[in-house]
Amino acid sequence: MTFSKHFKDLFKDVPEISYKGVDSKDPLSFRYYNPDQKVGDKTMAEHMRFAICYWHTLNWSGNDMFGSEIFSHPWLSNDISDIFEKAELKADHIFQMAQMMKIPFYAWHDRDVIAEGDTPKESVERLVKFSDYLLKKQEETGVKLLWGTANAFSNKRYSAGAGSNPNPEVFAFAASQVRTAMEVTHKLGGDNYVLWGGREGYDTLLNTNIAQEQDQLGKFMSLVVEHKHKIGFKGDILIEPKPKEPTKHQYDFDVATVYGFLKKYGLEKEIKVNIETNHAILAGHTMEHEIAMADALDIFGSIDINAGDYLLGWDTDQFPTDDLDMTKMMYYILKAGGLKKGGLNFDAKLRRQSCDVKDYLYAHVAGMDAGAHGLLSAHALLKDKVLDNFISERYKGWQSGFGKDILGGKLSLADIADKVENENINPQPVSGRQEMLEGMLNRYL
Numbered sequence: 001m002t003f004s005k006h007f008k009d010l011f012k013d014v015p016e017i018s019y020k021g022v023d024s025k026d027p028l029s030f031r032y033y034n035p036d037q038k039v040g041d042k043t044m045a046e047h048m049r050f051a052i053c054y055w056h057t058l059n060w061s062g063n064d065m066f067g068s069e070i071f072s073h074p075w076l077s078n079d080i081s082d083i084f085e086k087a088e089l090k091a092d093h094i095f096q097m098a099q100m101m102k103i104p105f106y107a108w109h110d111r112d113v114i115a116e117g118d119t120p121k122e123s124v125e126r127l128v129k130f131s132d133y134l135l136k137k138q139e140e141t142g143v144k145l146l147w148g149t150a151n152a153f154s155n156k157r158y159s160a161g162a163g164s165n166p167n168p169e170v171f172a173f174a175a176s177q178v179r180t181a182m183e184v185t186h187k188l189g190g191d192n193y194v195l196w197g198g199r200e201g202y203d204t205l206l207n208t209n210i211a212q213e214q215d216q217l218g219k220f221m222s223l224v225v226e227h228k229h230k231i232g233f234k235g236d237i238l239i240e241p242k243p244k245e246p247t248k249h250q251y252d253f254d255v256a257t258v259y260g261f262l263k264k265y266g267l268e269k270e271i272k273v274n275i276e277t278n279h280a281i282l283a284g285h286t287m288e289h290e291i292a293m294a295d296a297l298d299i300f301g302s303i304d305i306n307a308g309d310y311l312l313g314w315d316t317d318q319f320p321t322d323d324l325d326m327t328k329m330m331y332y333i334l335k336a337g338g339l340k341k342g343g344l345n346f347d348a349k350l351r352r353q354s355c356d357v358k359d360y361l362y363a364h365v366a367g368m369d370a371g372a373h374g375l376l377s378a379h380a381l382l383k384d385k386v387l388d389n390f391i392s393e394r395y396k397g398w399q400s401g402f403g404k405d406i407l408g409g410k411l412s413l414a415d416i417a418d419k420v421e422n423e424n425i426n427p428q429p430v431s432g433r434q435e436m437l438e439g440m441l442n443r444y445l
């Protein structure tokens with residue numbers, strides 16, 4: 001696959017991708033996603049806040065661990081030698097794609113936007129200079145920045161991690177990248193700044209001091225937060241949990257682990273999470289578990305929307321097209337109060353065999369539509385309070401009397417035990433009605 005022409009010219013004969021209603025059989029139309037349609041008090045576009053990502057969309061060449069590249073995009077080849085020309089061409093494409101697919105946001109790593117220079121200073125200057133072009137494209141197209149991040153994992157200097165590296169100079173190099181990436185995100189009006197702990201973990205305990213590495217990471221995050229306030233960036237700082245890959249064990253294992261880490265370093269009010277579906281699965285969780293956990297811990301930020309394959313044990317980053325999965329995801333997003341500064345970033349790549357440029361259109365349209373279907377189903381489920389009513393009934397014992405007194409701290413362990421023994425309390429099991437609830441959920445699809 002290659003882009004023989006600009007994206008918009010390749011598809012100039014494709015009619016505008018628009019909402020055509022549930023009966024539409026056209027794969028380049030939406031059956032559910034109708035951006036201006038109100039769902040509750042927000043439009044669908046406001047609920048979903050979709051973003052297109054630079055890296056899987058334009059940087060990935062289709063290689064996997066057994067196969068070489070099959071997507072030969074012009075900016076990946078050596079035919080264009082001028083770094084800025086390559087960067088412009090790539091930027092033009094990402095904005096054209098976003099516009100064609102009605103995606104209101106985009107997201108990047110520093111190195112996706114423009115290649116690293118020969119020195120740290122040159123790298124910084126390149127990104128800062130090129131960000132004027134991004135700003136111009138944002139103004140021209142109305143596509144906004146959901147988040148920026150720094151790629152502190154691809155270069156060989158990061159083989160043993162960035163902030164958690166045994167060598168302080170590597171920590172420092174990452175600090176240089178993050179400072180600039182965050183300042184550029186701020187300049188471009190980004191809503192969030194993301195830190196995915198690329199190689200912040202270990203391959204073997206035999207050469208690793210976990211306590212030392214955690215303290216380094218705690219320091220790194222504290223410095224990032226301090227700098228955010230110093231430059232007046234009002235967006236959210238987000239950590240993206242992932243349990244493994246590329247390292248055997250990553251420190252930001254899952255939402256609960258990240259929360260423990262934030263608590264330890266006093267950052268739980270400063271940093272939230274960017275939850276990715278495939279990472280949730282790799283951690284042995286479901287996506288809805290991770291969202292519900294983040295909500296319970298009050299650190300829900302944003303979503304990297306994709307799908308994993310339950311039979312393959314790695315981050316396959318597939319496009320999310322399962323309506324039931326999307327319904328569950330959207331339900332817990334709505335329960336968490338919806339996406340505020342966050343969004344649904346397509347951290348997803350085409351399958352290797354989907355090697356036609358048009359597949360980008362099919363993939364995003366299918367993902368957006370499944371998401372919108374999920375939103376509608378989840379909203380109805382929430383509105384009818386199907387699960388809420390059942391759950392409040394299930395826990396009602398804690399709202400008054402004995403239960404309330406226990407939680408309110410009025411009774412000691414001995415008081416509680418005495419009550420059980422004196423009043424002959426002998427509780428019987430109550431049905432949790434799982435199958436009924438699963439059936440009810442399906443009724444809302």
Ligand code: XLS
Nearest residue numbers: 149196240276304315347
């Ligand atoms: C990799 C991550 C990465 C982050 C951004 O698994 O998902 O793509 O989202 O660094």
Ligand code: NI
Nearest residue numbers: 240276304347
């Ligand atoms: Ni991600």
Ligand code: NI
Nearest residue numbers: 276278315347
């Ligand atoms: Ni990922």
